Amino acid sequence: MASEAPSTGTAPIADRATRTRRAIMDAAAKLFADKGFKATGVRDIAAAAGVNQALVSYHFGGKGALYHDILSEAVDHAAQLAGEADLDSADYPERELVRIFAAAMASRPHLGPMILREQLDPEQLLRPESLTKMLGFMALTEAVLAHIPLREEARRYDPQIVHLTIVGPLIHFLIATRVREAAAQKAARPVSLPTLDEFVETLGDMLSHALRPT
Amino acid sequence: MASEAPSTGTAPIADRATRTRRAIMDAAAKLFADKGFKATGVRDIAAAAGVNQALVSYHFGGKGALYHDILSEAVDHAAQLAGEADLDSADYPERELVRIFAAAMASRPHLGPMILREQLDPEQLLRPESLTKMLGFMALTEAVLAHIPLREEARRYDPQIVHLTIVGPLIHFLIATRVREAAAQKAARPVSLPTLDEFVETLGDMLSHALRPT
DNA sequence: GTCTATAGGCTGATAGAC
């Protein structure tokens, strides 16, 4: 308690409070993604994190504030990944676009489900902060399309439609993996389970064919 | 109360009980789609339907049974649409496939959101009935692909991947319509809002380019 | 079939000891 970082290494060993905060955020992220906000109890979060229930309110100010912190971190991280991408030097910007979204969702497994649940609920949709971030996220697609030599008829494609054509299958692939795993357990015949990387390549391939000149 | 159908028309005027059941199912379908199972209260359903709260349990046996009835009806309806489609005489079976899924979701607006929420929750996923229906739904894509003269490299595409490439954007388009409407209210510049039909055509177009020989 | 009233369980937040 007296010193914040030990002298034995460059990475400081987190004190108990820091570990508590982290454990709560990790456990809550998974539960919010799997069950949604309402169906996730503070008791469940505390149990999964291995901490006392009262610490959720103490450290984050309540279940709602905790939820907001988790979603914000994930969206900001995705925006950061997108900002770091070097699209001008990429041979296939459309493939790079798919990879960015895939990397963001792979790095924060709760991002896809939480965004999806946000969009599913029309009432929660008008929260100003989320909406602004979501629009910025979608605007990236428009910027990338400017770098691609589009096929003639592809120029008419609405950037938002292209965005949906990428993000839709990606999120769907991630959540459908569970379905196919469950199916593989039950079904007599084995079910093929492509990896995310394989799916990303296929999706980029299909997108190229749909947008690029022959 | 004495007679079930009036003599004035072929379509019988529903008695109060029938109208009650229908009002509950309609109201609950919208709420389950928008908020999910846990966040939807029986009070909300009854209020939205304009009926007494106790009638939900009386007519359906409880909130859980009501949910199951609504989801089953929608999935069965989609399967029926798929079964009726004449794929052999279609010039573009891949476009027909997109149209079938789109028609099912347009006809039952709660189908997409409810299926999505089912898949998002890993625990609820192993309910045997839902899983079986979901797999049958996905198997349709495989059947349709057999009718399409695929481009050489497209033969390697996993049918399940193609399925995700269709259903993913479709569901995403439907729920994202709300996002864009909300955005259009707030944003200074107007946001384009393509119709479902336009989106279906674009999606079929992109799918053709991705699968068909040049 | 419909309604009112209520039981029984669960939920999020917090006061106060340590």
Place this chain on the structure above:
DNA sequence: GTCTATCAGCCTATAGAC
């Protein structure tokens, strides 16, 4: 910071009058 104990509110389901 952490923990225990507890409260007030909300939830679904149902008994019983009509």
